[in-house]
Amino acid sequence: MTTAPPQTRVRLCALTDLVPERGAVALVDGLQVALVRTHDDVVHGIDNLDPYSGAHVIARGLVGTRGGVPTVISPMYKQVWDLRTGACLDGAGSDPVDLRTWPVAVVDGEVWIEPSSDEVTGSPFDRGVT
Amino acid sequence: MPETTTPTTGPQQLVIVGGGMVARRLVDALRARDDAGRWAVTLLCEEPRAPYDRVALTSYFTGRHPEDLALGGQELWDDPLVTLRRGVRAENIDRDARTVTTSTGQVLPYDSLVLATGSYAAVPPVPGKDLRGAFVYRTIDDVADLREFVETRREELDRPVRGAVVGGGLLGLEAAGALRALEVETTVVEFAPRLMPLQVDEGGGEGLKRLIEGLGVSVRTSTATSKIVGERGAVSRMRFSDGPSLDVDVVVFAVGVRPRDELAREAGLEIGERGGVVVDDACATADPAIHAIGEVACIGGRCLGLVAPGYTMAEIVADRLLGGAGTFPGADLSTKLKLLGVDVASFGDAFAQEPGSLEVVISDPVAGVYKKLVMSDDARTLRGGILVGDASAYSSLRPMVGRELGGDPAAYLLPEGAAAAPAGDLPDEAAVCSCNNVTAGEIRCAVGEGGCTDLAGVKACTLAGTSCGSCLPLVKKLVTSELAAAGVEVSSALCEHFEQSRAQLFDIVRVQGLRTFSEIIERHGTGRGCDICKPVIGSILASLGTGHILDGEQATLQDTNDHVMANLQKDGSYSVVPRIPGGEVTPEGLIAIGEVAREFGLYTKITGGQRIDLFGARMDQLPGIWRRLVDAGFESGHAYGKSLRTVKSCVGSTWCRFGVQDSVGLAIDLELRYRGLRSPHKIKLGVSGCARECAEARGKDVGIIATDKGWNLYVGGNGGFTPKHARLLAEDLDTETLVRTIDRFLMYYVRTADRLQRTAPWVEEHEGGLDAIRAVVMDDSLGIADDLDAAMAAHVGNYRDEWAATLADPDKLARFASFVNAPDAVDDSLAYVGERGQARPATPQERSDASVLIAGTTLEVRS
Ligand code: SRM
Ligand SMILES: Cc1cc2nc3c(=O)[nH]c(=O)nc-3n(C[C@H](O)[C@H](O)[C@H](O)COP(=O)(O)OP(=O)(O)OC[C@H]3O[C@@H](n4cnc5c(N)ncnc54)[C@H](O)[C@@H]3O)c2cc1C
Ligand code: SF4
Ligand code: FES
Numbered sequence: 001m002t003t004a005p006p007q008t009r010v011r012l013c014a015l016t017d018l019v020p021e022r023g024a025v026a027l028v029d030g031l032q033v034a035l036v037r038t039h040d041d042v043v044h045g046i047d048n049l050d051p052y053s054g055a056h057v058i059a060r061g062l063v064g065t066r067g068g069v070p071t072v073i074s075p076m077y078k079q080v081w082d083l084r085t086g087a088c089l090d091g092a093g094s095d096p097v098d099l100r101t102w103p104v105a106v107v108d109g110e111v112w113i114e115p116s117s118d119e120v121t122g123s124p125f126d127r128g129v130t
Numbered sequence: 131m132p133e134t135t136t137p138t139t140g141p142q143q144l145v146i147v148g149g150g151m152v153a154r155r156l157v158d159a160l161r162a163r164d165d166a167g168r169w170a171v172t173l174l175c176e177e178p179r180a181p182y183d184r185v186a187l188t189s190y191f192t193g194r195h196p197e198d199l200a201l202g203g204q205e206l207w208d209d210p211l212v213t214l215r216r217g218v219r220a221e222n223i224d225r226d227a228r229t230v231t232t233s234t235g236q237v238l239p240y241d242s243l244v245l246a247t248g249s250y251a252a253v254p255p256v257p258g259k260d261l262r263g264a265f266v267y268r269t270i271d272d273v274a275d276l277r278e279f280v281e282t283r284r285e286e287l288d289r290p291v292r293g294a295v296v297g298g299g300l301l302g303l304e305a306a307g308a309l310r311a312l313e314v315e316t317t318v319v320e321f322a323p324r325l326m327p328l329q330v331d332e333g334g335g336e337g338l339k340r341l342i343e344g345l346g347v348s349v350r351t352s353t354a355t356s357k358i359v360g361e362r363g364a365v366s367r368m369r370f371s372d373g374p375s376l377d378v379d380v381v382v383f384a385v386g387v388r389p390r391d392e393l394a395r396e397a398g399l400e401i402g403e404r405g406g407v408v409v410d411d412a413c414a415t416a417d418p419a420i421h422a423i424g425e426v427a428c429i430g431g432r433c434l435g436l437v438a439p440g441y442t443m444a445e446i447v448a449d450r451l452l453g454g455a456g457t458f459p460g461a462d463l464s465t466k467l468k469l470l471g472v473d474v475a476s477f478g479d480a481f482a483q484e485p486g487s488l489e490v491v492i493s494d495p496v497a498g499v500y501k502k503l504v505m506s507d508d509a510r511t512l513r514g515g516i517l518v519g520d521a522s523a524y525s526s527l528r529p530m531v532g533r534e535l536g537g538d539p540a541a542y543l544l545p546e547g548a549a550a551a552p553a554g555d556l557p558d559e560a561a562v563c564s565c566n567n568v569t570a571g572e573i574r575c576a577v578g579e580g581g582c583t584d585l586a587g588v589k590a591c592t593l594a595g596t597s598c599g600s601c602l603p604l605v606k607k608l609v610t611s612e613l614a615a616a617g618v619e620v621s622s623a624l625c626e627h628f629e630q631s632r633a634q635l636f637d638i639v640r641v642q643g644l645r646t647f648s649e650i651i652e653r654h655g656t657g658r659g660c661d662i663c664k665p666v667i668g669s670i671l672a673s674l675g676t677g678h679i680l681d682g683e684q685a686t687l688q689d690t691n692d693h694v695m696a697n698l699q700k701d702g703s704y705s706v707v708p709r710i711p712g713g714e715v716t717p718e719g720l721i722a723i724g725e726v727a728r729e730f731g732l733y734t735k736i737t738g739g740q741r742i743d744l745f746g747a748r749m750d751q752l753p754g755i756w757r758r759l760v761d762a763g764f765e766s767g768h769a770y771g772k773s774l775r776t777v778k779s780c781v782g783s784t785w786c787r788f789g790v791q792d793s794v795g796l797a798i799d800l801e802l803r804y805r806g807l808r809s810p811h812k813i814k815l816g817v818s819g820c821a822r823e824c825a826e827a828r829g830k831d832v833g834i835i836a837t838d839k840g841w842n843l844y845v846g847g848n849g850g851f852t853p854k855h856a857r858l859l860a861e862d863l864d865t866e867t868l869v870r871t872i873d874r875f876l877m878y879y880v881r882t883a884d885r886l887q888r889t890a891p892w893v894e895e896h897e898g899g900l901d902a903i904r905a906v907v908m909d910d911s912l913g914i915a916d917d918l919d920a921a922m923a924a925h926v927g928n929y930r931d932e933w934a935a936t937l938a939d940p941d942k943l944a945r946f947a948s949f950v951n952a953p954d955a956v957d958d959s960l961a962y963v964g965e966r967g968q969a970r971p972a973t974p975q976e977r978s979d980a981s982v983l984i985a986g987t988t989l990e991v992r993s
Contacts, residue, residue, distance in 0.1 A: 012951045021658070021686040022693075024950040032959070035950065039648075039658055054974070055702030056959045060690040060749075062664050065657035066626065073661040075690035075698055080660075 009105070009112040018043060018111065023059030023072065028113055033102055034059035035111065036083055038070045043111050044083040045102030050074045052094060066090075141170040141211065144451065145230050145240040147220040147393065148247035149175025151184055152424030152440035154201050156244060159448035161209055169451060170211045172238060174230070176219040177269055180207060185437055185597065188304045190273050191311035195858055199270065223397040225417055244447060245394060245407055245422040249387035249435070254296065258358025263365030264381045267305045276382065280312045283364075283379050290315055292377055294368055296355055297384035298325040300467060305382045306347050317348040317376060319368070321385075324351055329465055329476040330516050333493060337500030337518040341472045344498065389426045389433050402428030411457040412450055413443045421447045434461050437597065438564045445567070462564045464531075466517075466524045472498075473521035478514025478531035479504050487513055492543045494519075501543045503527075510534045525604040529560035529570065562604055565597035570608060577612040585609050586852075586891060624885065625662040628655040632810060632885040636670050640881075645676055646683050665689050666885050669772055672808035673880050675928050678935050679808075680942050691770035694946065695932055696752055701971040703960055704752060705745040706732070707769035708759050709805060712779040712797035712817075713740030722762035730755055733968045739776035739814070741767060746969055748957055750948045756933045765931035766806075772886075773808045774815070777801035778826065782819030782836070789819035791836030796865065797825075800834075803869070804876065806929050810883040810892075813876065814848070828856045831889040832872055837861070841868045845875055846893040846900070854890040857900055860908060873922040874907035874915060881918075 012026045018037040025048050026033045032048035036059070048056045053076040061073045063083075070083040080090035081099050088096035103114040144160070146153050157171055175181065182199040190199065207214045219233040223243065230238045251266035253259050263283070265276045284291050291314045295305045298320025309316040318325070324335025325342070339349050350373065358381060359367040368376045389406040399415050400408040406428030413421045413429065422428075423443035425435055434440070439461035449456035464477035482489055486507035493500045499519035506513060512530045517523060523542055535542065556562070558571025572592050582588045585602075588609050589595050595602040622631035628651075630638065635654070644650045647667050651659060659667075668687030672679050679685070679692055691697055696704035708723065723742055727734045730751055732744040747755055768774060777800045780786065782793030797817040807813070816827030817834045827833030833844040839862040847856030860871060883892040893900050905911035907918075936942045948957045961977050962969040 017950055019685065019945070021683075022945075025948065026951045027949045027955055032949075032957075053700060053702075055700065056957065057690070057698070057702045060693065060698075062661045062689055063658070063686065064627075064660040064664060066660065068657065070658075071660070076700075076702075078661055 009114050012104075012111045012113055015041065015043070015106055015109045015111055021063040023061065023063065025056070025059045026113065028102075032056050032059075033113065034072070035104065036063055036072055038063060038083065041106070042070075043104045043106055044070070044072075045104035045113055046072065046081065046083060046086055047099040047101075050076055050079075051097040051099070052077050052079055052092075058099070141167050142241040143239055144169045144171045144242045144244065145220075145238050146171060146173045146244045146246055147230065148245065148390075148424070148426070149173050149177060149181045149214070149216070150246060150248045150424060151181060151201065151437050152248070152444050153244075153246035154181035154206075155441045155444035156246065156423065156448055157206060157212055158202065159445050160451060161206065161212065163448060163452055164211075167211055169242075170213075172213045173215065174218050174220050174232060175214065175216050176233075177271070178217040179270065180214055180216065182270060184268075187267070187270070187273055188308050188311075190270065191277065191308045196270050196274075198857055220393060223393055223420075225397055225420070228419060241419065242451060243420045245420065245426055246424045246444075247390040247393065247426045249389050249425045249433075251383065252386045252388045253383050254355070254385055256355050256357060258360055258365070259383070261358060261360040261365045262363050263379060264358065264383065266383050267301060267308070268387075273308065276308070276380070277312060280309075280314055280380055284313075287379065291379045293317070293380040293382065294319055294376060294378045295382045295384055297386070298322070298349065298351065299328060299384065299386070300326060300465065301386075302382075302384035303342070303467075305384045306342075309380070309382065310345070310347060314380065316346075317350060317378075318342070319353050319355055319370070319376075320349070320351045321354050322351065325349065326474065326476075329480065330474065330518060331481055331502065333491060333502065334474075334476075334500050334516045334518045337493065337495070337498060338472065338474060340495065341498045341519055345472070387425065387435055389428070391426055394420075394422065394426075402431065402433065404428075404433070406433040412455075413447050413458065414450070421450070423447055429458055430460065434463070436461070436463060436465065438462065438567065441565065442567050462561060464528050464564055466521055466528075473517065473519060475517040475521035475524040475528075476515070477524065477528045478512070480514045480516050482513070484513060490539045490543065492540065503539050503543065505535075505539055509539060510536075512539070525562075525601050526607075528564070529556055529562050529604070533557070533560070556608070562608065563592075563594035563597075563601040565601075566593040566595075568592045568594035568605075573605060573608045574612050577609055578616065582609070583613065583618065585895070624666060625660055627651060627657045627659050627663045630654065632666055632670075633882045635666065636673075636881050639667075639670050640674060645671065647671075647687055648683060659687075661689060662885070665692070665772075668692065669808045669810070672773075673925075675924050678930075678942075679932060680936065680945075685942075685945075694749055694752055695766060695770060695936065696747065696749075697770050699745060699971070701960055702957075703745070703971070704747045704749060705743050705769070706747055706752070706755055706759075707737065707741060707743050707767040708764035709767040709801070710741040710776075711801035711805075712777055712794050714779075714794055714798060715741075719762065719764070722759070722764070726755055726758045726762075729758070731969055733970060737769075739769075740778050741776060743769070746960075746962065746971070748948070748960060750946050750956070753937060753943050753946050757937055760931070760934050760937060766933045768806060768932075771806075771808060772811055773806060774801070774804040774813050777804075777815040777817060778830065779817045780819050780824035782817075786819055788822060789836070790838055791819055791841065793817040793819035793825065793834075793836060796834065796841070800869070800872070803926055804872075806932070807876065807880070807925055809876070809880045811886050811888045813879075813889070815872075829853070830856060832856070832875065834868065840864050843868060843871060845903075846890040848888050848890050850888075852890075856890075857893070859900065859904055870919065871907055874918045875903070877918040877921050878903070878906060878914075 018024055020037050020039050023034045023036040026035050034046050034048040036044045048058045050057050057075055061075045064071055071080050072083055073080050078092045081088055086099040086101040088098050105112045181201055183201050220230050221233055222231040228240050251268040280291050293309045293314040294317045295302045296319050298318045306316050306318050325338045354371040356371045357369040365381050368378055391401055391405055391407050394407040395401055402408050407422035407426055408428045409415055409422050413423050424440035446456040466475035482504045488505045488509050490503045502516045504514040512535050556570045560570045562570050576582045576588045576591045580591055582591055585606050595605045623629045664687040696706055727744050733746050735743050737743045777797040779793045779797030783789030783791055814830045815832045816825040816830040818825040818827045819836050827835055828844050829847045829849050833847055833856040835842045841863050842861050843859045844856035845859045848854055947953045949955050961972040963972045963976055
């Protein structure tokens with residue numbers, strides 16, 4: 001028996017649509033969320049907007065580990081974030097700026113996201129970081 | 131009424147007589163320190179060229195051009211406070227009027243005068259010394275004449291030329307090396323009972339003689355030349371005071387030097403007993419306005435024939451001219467040389483002249499090695515030493531002179547002992563680089579306070595290791611241990627995931643035949659990689675020809691540029707650069723590119739690499755753009771890859787009235803040959819059709835310049851952050867040899883360079899430098915040439931255009947979609963405005979003022 005996911009969740013894609021150790025972008029309520037599938041088939045949801053460049057590119061970054069922590073690295077200026085928490089592990093010479101993460105679940109080979117209403121309002125650009 | 135004191139408005143005049151190495155150092159030092167512009171310098175050079183590296187003179191015979199001997203860049207001579215007068219001799223000094231008269235009749239006033247006239251090459255008074263075919267060995271013109279004579283004589287005689295060098299010291303052995311490089315059958319004639327009598331002892335001399343004879347150079351010691359016999363005005367035979375005579379066609383005198391002190395003599399300055407301008411330890415003569423430095427100076431009662439003490443004197447005078455009080459600390463006459471490929475070093479009290487010295491000797495006639503350490507009577511303190519055949523311990527031992535060695539001295543003479551020699555415990559005041567007078571403390575300081583983070587930085591900032599290079603191993607060790615002490619990661623480990631260096635990983639992957647990142651990191655690393663090791667492994671796998679860069683797991687190793695085969699721009703869009711080999715493009719090609727740009731609304735610009743860049747493409751547009759380009763006959767230009775970029779060419783003999791070869795044709799062939807070759811960093815080539823060098827080939831990793839006879843090949847050039855001119859690897863090659871040599875050079879670089887190391891630093895850090903690389907790629911000194919050739923042949927044979935292959939593969943194309951849950955949606959975060967008739971990314975202000983936006987890149991621009 002499979003449990004139906006709660007209504008607030010949104011189905012994004014099949015797990016097989018995501019390439020291991022690479023990101024892809026999902027549009028969630030007009031916002032860009034980077035979905036990153038790590039080698040152990042966990043899928044993480046994290047801001048696609050790179051706060052350092054203002055470009056929507058996080059999903060195109062390299063995926064790896066730092067001291068055992070799963071990471072994504074901005075393709076623009078090489079800052080590093082913890083995929084699980086969004087914590088900036090390396091500001092590459094600038095002050096660390098964390099990213100938001102989203103609860104993402106893989107259920108029966110389907111990838112679901114749970115957008116939290118107050119976090120997704122407004123343009124990410126309004127956060128005033130470039 | 132005249133004023134009693136003339137206020138000095140402009141700078142004071144400094145005249146330097148002599149444009150040698152030491153003069154150059156003075157100008158350098160003065161310009162570096164004289165921030166206020168107190169001195170304007172005029173340099174009178176009798177030779178027709180700017181000061182050059184006399185120490186490296188012999189490399190002229192291994193294919194170098196005079197300009198390769200240049201010391202430092204042109205910038206110094208462009209300095210408005212520096213006037214360089216080439217081909218102008220100082221004829222006379224008027225000390226009362228404080229003027230110098232030149233050979234061009236000019237009278238130059240000076241506030242301060244520095245004599246840096248160096249030495250004459252001494253010629254012994256033997257009959258026949260002025261015959262055609264008798265040479266000295268001091269200037270570029272001397273060696274150029276020698277070479278020209280030998281080459282002409284070989285043709286006239288139609289047999290190998292025979293030659294002799296009179297003098298078996300340091301210079302004589304240099305000259306013998308030069309003759310051998312000219313394929314002259316060479317004999318060295320030395321008056322003393324052994325070779326290099328001033329530097330090595332009897333045992334060392336014996337070892338040296340054996341080694342040199344082993345190289346096919348005959349040696350006659352204890353032999354005095356009594357006469358040179360001529361035939362039709364040219365050298366033909368040498369007679370000796372005893373022993374059989376010798377048939378020779380060319381004679382080189384290398385018996386020593388004589389200070390060029392004639393100007394000072396005539397000006398009434400004091401001259402030393404054996405010549406030289408007498409100076410005190412501030413390098414000043416009795417006339418307060420006149421200093422003497424370098425070989426012409428008689429300091430502490432003698433003239434010093436090495437460049438290092440000369441450099442010290444130059445620094446002292448620079449200091450004094452600016453009000454300092456520097457004094458000459460005494461000279462270190464240590465030498466390390468590679469003569470005819472034989473290592474020779476002598477340092478400290480090499481002849482154990484200090485009473486109560488002990489000698490530790492290791493002599494291995496079979497291996498051709500002789501090593502001696504001179505120790506204090508308790509065998510603890512190092513006093514000096516001599517190393518012949520293997521001088522690897524020199525750079526570690528020399529700074530230890532006068533200090534306790536610790537442990538059994540003999541251990542330092544074993545090969546492993548050299549490796550384990552000290553560095554960390556070297557006292558700060560120990561001189562590490564004797565050429566440039568740099569102490570261990572100064573190197574540590576450059577790393578610590580100076581903020582240098584690598585060897586190259588320390589070299590640039592302290593000058594250590596920039597002359598003879600013999601101190602480099604020690605400098606490197608000091609830099610490494612200092613960085614380590616400061617907590618900077620200096621192991622050769624690539625990153626936290628791999629302990630190996632790129633070159634080591636390359637070997638491991640190649641030899642073990644590993645083909646996936648997972649395999650490699652599981653066996654040889656930890657974790658899942660990062661932005662450093664992933665692209666490196668991706669590049670290694672691609673260099674080894676493992677198929678398309680986006681095949682399977684390899685796709686996850688590529689950073690975004692390689693992953694979408696385009697260049698990421700600041701706003702998240704990409705640029706597209708089709709290959710235009712050699713810069714040659716048909717009108718149809720240009721129109722096709724223009725149409726694509728117009729259709730997709732791309733900003734268009736001609737690049738610095740002779741091709742066209744199309745900017746502002748969304749990721750999802752890339753396949754459509756490339757479909758059109760591939761159909762029009764274009765292929766990937768790899769502007770995104772660490773791989774061959776462009777082969778720049780000039781128009782060459784096809785059109786240009788000066789061209790001597792078809793540079794465009796060669797450039798295109800080379801670009802098609804090496805396209806797609808993944809490498810440690812990007813690779814750029816250039817081909818010029820004549821020496822005017824319009825393709826700027828010497829600014830490239832591999833530069834080719836056409837000659838009447840073929841092609842000259844230069845390597846190790848780049849622009850960018852630390853510009854470097856490429857250096858000559860080989861001359862007058864035919865096309866086949868040229869291509870084979872480039873094949874090997876590039877493949878060897880691909881296999882052994884560090885991550886993101888371009889060819890110039892790779893050549894520099896390669897053991898033995900350019901000469902060793904030349905030996906590998908031209909003489910197969912490592913026995914790997916066949917392997918390198920095969921690897922390049924495989925690359926050329928397996929090349930496929932990455933973009934055409936991608937367009938044919940639906941799986942690969944799927945990655946270009948903007949959104950995984952909305953494949954047809956377009957990324958609307960990109961915004962553009964018009965400028966000069968084209969689109970450019972909107973600034974944040976323009977974004978908030980939505981009216982100026984022209985939105986997505988597909989909209990036509992209204993300017
Ligand atoms: C487009 C172009 C400038 C132009 O509009 O003319 C360019 C653009 C970039 N160059 Fe360059 N370089 C371009 C010619 C050059 C040249 C001139 C040349 O090749 O004759 C040089 C100096 C020559 C040399 O490389 O030795 C040059 C030295 C660099 C360097 C410094 C390399 C170095 O060794 O210090 C970098 C940085 C790097 O590679 O790490 C760089 C990096 C870059 C990057 C890739 C920076 C980046 O990561 O975004 C730029 C983006 C390219 C793109 O298409 O988006 N670019 N760059 C030129 C492309 C030429 C081509 O057709 O491929
Ligand atoms: C083949 C060779 C190999 C060597 N190898 C080494 C080595 O390995 N290590 C080492 O330490 N040293 C070595 N030396 C010695 C080293 O080159 C010299 O010690 C050094 O060049 C001395 O520099 P200098 O500026 O005093 O004199 P020089 O380099 O001789 O320069 C003097 C310049 O002044 C010019 N000049 C003279 N009179 C006048 C005038 N009246 N007007 C204008 N110009 C004038 C001369 O033409 C000359 O160009 C080597 C020398 C040679 C020839
Ligand atoms: S010089 Fe700097 S700004 Fe110009 S293209 Fe090269 S990297 Fe970009
Ligand atoms: S000792 Fe010659 S360069 Fe340092």
